[in-house]
Amino acid sequence: MERTFCIIWFLYVSVCESLLFPDSKPVMHGEVLSPEYPQPYPPNLQKRWDLSVPNGYQIRLAFSHMDIEASAGCYYDSLTVLYNEKVLAKFCGQENSADGHHPGNQPILSPGNRLTLLFQTDSNNPEKHQNVGFSAQYQAIDIDECSAPEPRDGSDSLCAQICLNTLGSYICSCHHGYELRSDQRTCALSCTGGIFDEPQGHLSSPGYPNSPPHALSCQYVISVDSGFTVTLNFSDNFHVESVDTQQGPNCLYHWLQVTVPHREPIKLCGAKSPGVIETNSNTVRLDYHTDDEGLSNGWSLDYSTQRVNCPPPSKVAQGRVTPMLAEYFYRDYIFVRCDQGYKLMMDGHEIKSFSAMCQNNGQWHLPLPECHIIDCGEPEPLLNGGLTFLSGFQNQYRSVFQYHCNEPFYSLLGGVNVSFTCEADRKWRSHNDVVVSPTCLPVCGKPIKHVSGIQRIIGGSDAPDNTIPWQVMLNVNQNRGGGMVIADRWVMTAAHNLIDKNSKVATEAIQIYMGHNNVDTILQTPLYAASVHTHPGYNNPNNVDYNNDIALIKLQDPVTFNASIMPICLPPEGAAYETGIMGLVSGFGITKLGEQRFALTNKLKYVLVPLVAEEECAKSAVSWKQESANIPDLTNNMFCAGMREGTKDSCQGDSRGPYALYDHQRYWAAGIVSWGVGCGKKGAYGVYTRVANYLDWINKTMQEN
Ligand SMILES: *[C@@H]1O[C@H](CO)[C@@H](O)[C@H](O)[C@H]1NC(C)=O
Numbered sequence: 232m233e234r235t236f237c238i239i240w241f242l243y244v245s246v247c248e249s250l251l252f253p254d255s256k257p258v259m260h261g262e263v264l265s266p267e268y269p270q271p272y273p274p275n276l277q278k279r280w281d282l283s284v285p286n287g288y289q290i291r292l293a294f295s296h297m298d299i300e301a302s303a304g305c306y307y308d309s310l311t312v313l314y315n316e317k318v319l320a321k322f323c324g325q326e327n328s329a330d331g332h333h334p335g336n337q338p339i340l341s342p343g344n345r346l347t348l349l350f351q352t353d354s355n356n357p358e359k360h361q362n363v364g365f366s367a368q369y370q371a372i373d374i375d376e377c378s379a380p381e382p383r384d385g386s387d388s389l390c391a392q393i394c395l396n397t398l399g400s401y402i403c404s405c406h407h408g409y410e411l412r413s414d415q416r417t418c419a420l421s422c423t424g425g426i427f428d429e430p431q432g433h434l435s436s437p438g439y440p441n442s443p444p445h446a447l448s449c450q451y452v453i454s455v456d457s458g459f460t461v462t463l464n465f466s467d468n469f470h471v472e473s474v475d476t477q478q479g480p481n482c483l484y485h486w487l488q489v490t491v492p493h494r495e496p497i498k499l500c501g502a503k504s505p506g507v508i509e510t511n512s513n514t515v516r517l518d519y520h521t522d523d524e525g526l527s528n529g530w531s532l533d534y535s536t537q538r539v540n541c542p543p544p545s546k547v548a549q550g551r552v553t554p555m556l557a558e559y560f561y562r563d564y565i566f567v568r569c570d571q572g573y574k575l576m577m578d579g580h581e582i583k584s585f586s587a588m589c590q591n592n593g594q595w596h597l598p599l600p601e602c603h604i605i606d607c608g609e610p611e612p613l614l615n616g617g618l619t620f621l622s623g624f625q626n627q628y629r630s631v632f633q634y635h636c637n638e639p640f641y642s643l644l645g646g647v648n649v650s651f652t653c654e655a656d657r658k659w660r661s662h663n664d665v666v667v668s669p670t671c672l673p674v675c676g677k678p679i680k681h682v683s684g685i686q687r688i689i690g691g692s693d694a695p696d697n698t699i700p701w702q703v704m705l706n707v708n709q710n711r712g713g714g715m716v717i718a719d720r721w722v723m724t725a726a727h728n729l730i731d732k733n734s735k736v737a738t739e740a741i742q743i744y745m746g747h748n749n750v751d752t753i754l755q756t757p758l759y760a761a762s763v764h765t766h767p768g769y770n771n772p773n774n775v776d777y778n779n780d781i782a783l784i785k786l787q788d789p790v791t792f793n794a795s796i797m798p799i800c801l802p803p804e805g806a807a808y809e810t811g812i813m814g815l816v817s818g819f820g821i822t823k824l825g826e827q828r829f830a831l832t833n834k835l836k837y838v839l840v841p842l843v844a845e846e847e848c849a850k851s852a853v854s855w856k857q858e859s860a861n862i863p864d865l866t867n868n869m870f871c872a873g874m875r876e877g878t879k880d881s882c883q884g885d886s887r888g889p890y891a892l893y894d895h896q897r898y899w900a901a902g903i904v905s906w907g908v909g910c911g912k913k914g915a916y917g918v919y920t921r922v923a924n925y926l927d928w929i930n931k932t933m934q935e936n
């Protein structure tokens with residue numbers, strides 16, 4: 232009864248305690264004393280202590296003193312230690328007593344976290360025996376679960392591989408290459424192989440070449456730099472269970488699946504090695520799966536990587552691709568150069584240089600360019616000329632052309648034919664590599680048609696078209712004058728045509744006509760003066776001093792020469808004015824025979840008059856002076872021309888035009904009609920400005936304006 236009570240009490244206390252102190256710390260140590268210790272214990276006792284410590288701990292019980300009546304087999308009084316109602320030990324007696332069973336210094340270790348002490352005494356306690364009982368201390372000791380021996384009954388050990396003791400508990404762990412299963416006890420071969428990112432490597436199924444454990448789900452990823460492709464090389468020793476189905480062997484329960492991005496995965500099984508698999512990808516995933524049954528011995532493979540290949544570039548017409556290699560790989564470069572005379576073109580545009588890299592996708596990063604023939608562009612046009620292609624076309628490389636001038640009105644400076652070739656630097660170059668810009672010079676004094684021989688027709692003749700193409704008609708303040716073309720912008724005339732009442736006429740007052748023999752026609756195309764240059768030595772206020780009667784008019788626009796407009800040559804250096812030579816005098820102002828007054832004609836007239844010797848002319852001048860005081864002086868800057876006989880045609884110098892001499896197949900401007908006396912009288916000549924005396928002035932004036 233008492234025992235029952237004790238248990239109830241104990242439970243009561245523990246319940247009460249847990250109610251009162253719900254967070255109280257678990258009991259880790261304590262003391263057990265026999266009743267009334269250190270006084271002798273009473274008889275007829277049956278006392279029980281149920282000790283407990285938290286799970287995962289053992290109880291270590293040590294006796295500091297024991298004095299229980301000794302008896303054989305502890306028959307009368309005893310302290311029994313129980314675990315799970317199994318007796319661990321039964322003590323009585325004192326240290327050194329012959330009878331009884333004393334624990335000595337040896338502590339008792341409970342197999343678990345509980346321990347029961349049962350103290351029993353009998354009724355006949357002899358007075359002489361004053362046994363005091365016992366005192367014992369206990370404490371919680373962490374169980375080293377891991378050191379527990381292998382269970383004999385064949386049941387599973389605590390941990391399949393590694394046991395790690397912890398305070399009050401333990402955890403299981405696995406050897407390298409294994410991982411803990413979800414039961415927290417057993418280990419499975421680890422086959423999440425991580426990522427293989429080396430350029431080459433070796434993989435095999437868990438446990439290879441031994442057959443692996445069942446129910447595997449392994450994943451291996453090979454992932455190398457893009458621009459490389461992975462090749463798998465399975466060893467011959469390959470075995471993954473396959474199931475024969477009606478459709479043939481099938482990887483139904485076990486398989487090794489090879490997955491490459493953007494492609495159908497391949498499932499491998501059977502006993503034949505797949506050998507070499509070129510994945511053409513830089514990442515490959517391998518999934519190895521087995522179920523609980525069946526048998527697969529596994530597999531192993533070496534993988535290697537190759538740089539991605541780009542297709543060999545095609546040929547480029549008129550160009551060269553470098554370097555020429557048998558194969559082109561990722562990060563290889565190619566360059567394209569065009570042959571001489573060709574240029575790189577891409578998308579319709581010229582490019583300076585071309586290079587392309589083999590990309591990680593096996594494509595060149597740019598398409599190949601084309602080589603197009605270069606061209607030198609339109610050659611500079613040649614004023615008053617043109618050009619002819621001797622070879623080639625469209626101004627392309629190696630084309631050759633030659634300039635020419637518009638003959639017979641212009642001729643090439645120097646008269647040399649220079650051909651120009653389109654060179655690789657896209658410039659037109661002449662053979663001697665000197666880039667000369669040719670010039671077309673006007674041809675002077677060479678009309679395409681000539682007036683007929685010496686004119687005996689009094690009053691002159693109508694000039695046929697294009698026979699005196701240098702002839703100019705001036706209109707100055709409504710007075711008609713004459714002149715001659717000497718350059719494309721220059722007209723030479725007499726100063727007296729341009730001085731009115733002692734002052735130079737305004738440029739606006741001058742109209743200039745040329746290109747026709749008919750006045751009505753010629754008047755339709757007036758040209759205008761840009762500037763007027765009378766000789767500074769001309770000073771003739773009273774019409775008695777015609778010295779230096781020469782002037783130049785600069786045209787506003789240059790004239791293009793043709794058959795009806797051509798310049799007359801200037802006097803050659805050291806020009807000879809030979810007596811008797813016939814000069815061509817022309818103009819729109821020749822009088823008609825028999826008329827007493829000057830009449831302007833509607834047609835260009837000409838007459839050929841001989842040059843008169845200087846003495847002859849001077850003699851005449853003296854006789855003129857005798858007749859009239861107003862006769863101008865004859866100077867060295869003048870010469871006379873006319874018929875000595877004094878026929879009326881001899882003074883037709885008032886044609887107001889040029890006096891041209893023909894020499895070396897060309898006409899040159901020997902004189903300008905200046906003045907004359909006693910027309911029709913014997914010994915009366917026309918007086919002309921001696922142009923040869925003014926070459927320097929002409930040259931200077933033309934150059935400075
Ligand atoms: C695959 O491996 C075998 C054995 O190591 C070797 O002889 C063979 O050359 C390899 N094949 C390739 C393509 O790497």
Ligand SMILES: *[C@@H]1O[C@H](CO)[C@@H](O)[C@H](O)[C@H]1NC(C)=O
Pocket residue numbers: 633646647648
């Ligand atoms: C220049 O070339 C033209 C045309 O090719 C030819 O007619 C002419 O004779 C050549 N002149 C000279 C001086 O070579």
Ligand SMILES: *[C@@H]1O[C@H](CO)[C@@H](O)[C@H](O)[C@H]1NC(C)=O
Pocket residue numbers: 746756791792793794795796
């Ligand atoms: C020459 O050119 C002038 C001016 O352009 C023109 O009036 C004339 O008709 C041309 N003559 C010939 C023969 O072409």
Ligand SMILES: *[C@@H]1O[C@H](CO)[C@@H](O)[C@H](O)[C@H]1NC(C)=O
Pocket residue numbers: 926927930
């Ligand atoms: C005109 O000047 C040029 C250059 O100064 C010279 O070459 C030429 O000989 C001169 N002509 C005459 C006729 O003086």
